[in-house]
Amino acid sequence: MINARPAVEDRPAVSVEDRLADDLLDRIFHALANRTRRSLLARLARGPAMVTQLAAPFPMSLPSVSKHLRVLESAGLIARSIDGRIHQCCLTTEPLREVEFWLAHYRAFWDQRLEALADYVESDRDGGPMTT
């Protein structure tokens, strides 16, 4: 074939809003893709805490935890209120809702897919459906 791949112009246009949403999802998912940070969120789900308190259970230096907190903060997953030397951190609800919203896109697929799977199991038994 002459054109194995479509030209760049043929790609779907991406709106500014989409790009902003993508940036946010990038930051949110990246922030969640680390168990230390997820652990910090789990701790904060039990209530606000200052940085030193948050860092205490982790076998790493304070600056490292501080950096993790900044990643969480820049993803909007936590907020901090500074009172003197004390930085009090607390969970924020909005970004996790963002994730929920993103997931909702696929929930429709799941349901449809489970139905299709049920159909498939009954109809086609000869060829292996999917080699893992």
Added chain:
Amino acid sequence: MINARPAVEDRPAVSVEDRLADDLLDRIFHALANRTRRSLLARLARGPAMVTQLAAPFPMSLPSVSKHLRVLESAGLIARSIDGRIHQCCLTTEPLREVEFWLAHYRAFWDQRLEALADYVESDRDGGPMTT
């Protein structure tokens, strides 16, 4: 500064199951933390496709897309069935359910938080429940 931080033994024990779940969540969230990969998932939500088809809309080389697909696959987000030269990819439902499950942990916090906010707004109790 005798014991500024608790000893390693004081940290909560982490079970093997937890570590496996953490590994999986690491892979899932990392896989989702890239817009190209999310875009691939969005495409696959509309139905299975072969690698070349999947790569076509993206302004990057085929090997790059191939790598992205492998990341998605190793996170269990997609599965592939190989038929001759054709690798057919399709969405998998399980990992997104895993994310849902993880999110459910925090949903309780949201509700409690929204309830607290509602209480705060409606009634005249003194003192906000949680500093933002």
Added chain:
DNA sequence: GCAATATTTGCCCATTTGGTTTAATATCAA
């Protein structure tokens, strides 16, 4: 003022990531 506390910043390092290009492999089709 001075020391202790809470936190961040800067620099260093090894590893990973996300992309490239150029083979290599496997399959289909003429």
Added chain:
DNA sequence: TTGATATTAAACCAAATGGGCAAATATTGC
């Protein structure tokens, strides 16, 4: 067989990540 197609593998590179440590910056309290 020969050549095109579908896909991965290998080697490479720049940039980001996650960790360390030492120093800087505020702030608190004596």
